[in-house]
Amino acid sequence: MSKPLDNRAWFLVLPVVALVAFSALIPVMTVVNYSVQDSFGNNEFFWNGTGWFKELLDPSTDLGGRFFDALWRTLLFSALCLLIEVPLGIGVALTLPRKGWGVAASLVLLALPLLIPWNVVGTIWQVFARRDIGLLGAAVNGLGIEYNYAQTPLAAWVTVVAMDVWHWTSLVVLLCYAGLRAIPDAYYQAAKVDGASSWAVFRAIQLPKMQRVLTIAILLRFMDSFMIYTEPFVVTGGGPGNATTFLSIDLVKIALGQFDLGKAAAMSIVYNLIVLTVCWVFFATTTRSQSEAVQ
Amino acid sequence: MARIAFERLAHGYPGSSAYALKPMDMVWEDAGAYALLGPSGCGKTTLLNIVSGLLQPREGRVLFDGRDVTALSTERRNVAQVFQFPVVYDTMTVRENLAFPLRNRGVPQAAARARVEHVAGLLGLTAMLDRRARNLGADDKQKISLGRGLVRDDVAAILFDEPLTVIDPHLKWELRSRLKELHRQVPVTMIYVTHDQTEALTFADRVVVMSEGEVVQVGTPEALFDRPAHSFVGHFIGSPGMNFLPCAVEGDTAILPGGHRVDLPRGYGALAGKVELGIRPEFAAIARDGLPVTVRRVEDLGRRRIARVELDGVPFAATLPEGMAVPAEPRLALDPARMHIYADGRLATGEG
Structure with a gap:
């Protein structure tokens, strides 16, 4: 069956093209433009070609060393967040009530951290973990454990990771819970008839049925944690030293602190490409394993 | 394999004093093929779930070969149940699906393997044993559900809860006659819940007709036709009814x-x-x-x-x-x- 062709239809696409150009295309091209130039202020720009990129990807240079340090820190942070939040989220989702008043109560309670703005979360933890007046900080120190996120890198990391777990585990829980609720009762009844242990039920029914929502949860949590900025910035400001200076924090330091637009632009392009690549690889592998299962 | 008996069995759902299943006494003989027949909401699935232990009856006892199993869990009753909608374990192959009940009960590998192949042969699943179960059609999935019931050779009974509901009409005949054939080969008590009189009358040696939580007649298909014990049976069996x-x-x-x-x-x-x-x-x-x-x-x-x-x-x-x-x-x-x-x-x- 042939469909009538009418090229006037392209006019209908124009508003979207204009909108996307203003909101995405032009800003991105500006960044690309910056990344191949050097600026000395006063709106003066000089052509630098691929100079920034070469420097950035060479760890022996000043900029490259700084970039890779921040990159490994960010990857470690994302890995820790995923390793804690995903199993914890699944675990909590499995223990949530399936009916009665407890459902609404626990869902509301779980959604609360998700509703709090990033900088407020940062402020809450900044105060909560302080060793002098913070409930957590004072309590831990009171137990005789030396804990000061402003001084020791380990304490800073523990605080920042704990904060992320506090803020975002609920998201994983809610997604998993939705996945679990979608499993018909007959599966559990059949598993009972088949004599399955609760571990076998988890492996054979619950985990496979949660696969799709888990893919989404892991993707969201990776992107968010890999791009995290506000919360650690409020709590530790990237310190002590550079211990919690993640890529985004470093990027802002270069761009707005030192006003090195060229370096910052090159860095943000590479940063962006890393996020895209990781997400694409992850998504491609999970969806391929699913479609393989389908064949 | 077992003789199943009910003593003053009755059930009501929480929050209601009414009976979903009125008090009754009944015996189902070992290796019989029984059908529970009645319209939706007559209590037939309730009765089935009480037999399998998914439901605890409010009153009365369930006996398997004279042994009181009322308080036993589903796992310990050793029954098999096939549900209305096919249940397969998505990530497993057909073989793993069939072996699942055996693996859970710690049956040795070699014995389990032989048993799975035997059951796959009975059901015509041999060719697809190593395929993933997830993408099979509804009728093959239901055969797998059925196979998981048959794979244990020591089950007390196999219960079917309207197993052909989601099966295409032209495959219903095939599966139904296969079931009948299976019952001839594997002498195990089979209980088949349905609201379809044709299914009940062709499958069962004895049909239990239920209405509003009450067993109104138990009898052979001929008896239900020739001497309905209740006007409900007269109306319900036969088309048009009595x-x-x-x-x-x-x-x-x-x-x-x-x-x-x-x-x-x-x-x-x-x-x-x-x-x-x-x-x-x-x-x-x-x-x-x-x-x-x-x-x-x-x-x-x-x-x-x-x-x-x-x-x-x-x-x-x-x-x-x-x-x-x-x-x-x-x-x-x-x-x-x-x-x-x-x-x-x-x-x-x-x-x-």
Whole structure:
């Protein structure tokens, strides 16, 4: 069956093209433009070609060393967040009530951290973990454990990771819970008839049925944690030293602190490409394993 | 393999004092093929879930071979159950699916493997043993569910909860006859819940007809057809169902609406409540002699024709014999041997 062709239809696409150009295309091209130039202020720009990129990807240079340090820190942070939040989220989702008043109560309670703005979360933890007046900080120190996120890198990391777990585990829980609720009762009844242990039920029914929502949860949590900025910035400001200076924090330091637009632009392009690549690889592998299962 | 017995068994759902299943006593013999038949909401699935242990009855006991299993969990009762919607474990192959109940019970690998191959052979699944279960059609998935029930050779009973609901009509026949065939090969108690009388009557040796939480009759398909114990069974079994005419009974004579007198095959004593004469359309034919009726319409069912008539204002279904046109003055001939009398819906036993 042939469909009538009418090229006037392209006019209908124009508003979207204009909108996307203003909101995405032009800003991105500006960044690309910056990344191949050097600026000395006063709106003066000089052509630098691929100079920034070469420097950035060479760890022996000043900029490259700084970039890779921040990159490994960010990857470690994302890995820790995923390793804690995903199993914890699944675990909590499995223990949530399936009916009665407890459902609404626990869902509301779980959604609360998700509703709090990033900088407020940062402020809450900044105060909560302080060793002098913070409930957590004072309590831990009171137990005789030396804990000061402003001084020791380990304490800073523990605080920042704990904060992320506090803020975002609920998201994983809610997604998993939705996945679990979608499993018909007959599966559990059949598993009972088949004599399955609760571990076998988890492996054979619950985990496979949660696969799709888990893919989404892991993707969201990776992107968010890999791009995290506000919360650690409020709590530790990237310190002590550079211990919690993640890529985004470093990027802002270069761009707005030192006003090195060229370096910052090159860095943000590479940063962006890393996020895209990781997400694409992850998504491609999970969806391929699913479609393989389908064949 | 077990003989299943119920003692004063009854059940009600929480928050309601009404019975979902009225108190009853029943015995299902070992290796029998039983069907629980009744309309939606009559309690047949409730009864099935009580047998499998997914539900705890409110009152009474369930016995397997004389052993009280009422308090035992589903796992420990060792029953198999096939559900309305096929349940397969998505990430596993067909083989792993079939082996799952054995693996959970710690059956040795070699024995499990042999057993799986045997059951796959019975069900015609051998060719797809190593395929993933997730993408098979509904009928193959249901065969897997069924296979997981058959794979344990020591089950007390296999329970089917309307297992053919999601199966295409042309495959229903195949699966149903395969089930029947299986029951011949594997002598295990099978209990089949359905609201489809054809499924029940073709599968089961004995049919348990239920209505509103009550067992109204247990019997062979022939008995349900020939001697319905309750007007509900008369209506429910057969298509169209049994005719019921309000009447008065004096000894061995029934007085029908319009004052027509009909001779009954046996005499009856005094009957209380609403008295009706029941006769199946198969045994009431349009003829040239008999009770005067008006014919409303004729339905052609292919193999036979049913005349919808009125007998003094009471609707009635009768057979229009092959090759016969509707006569100008239609009459209704009733087979005297096939008439039954019901008092308040229950079959009245006559004398002689």
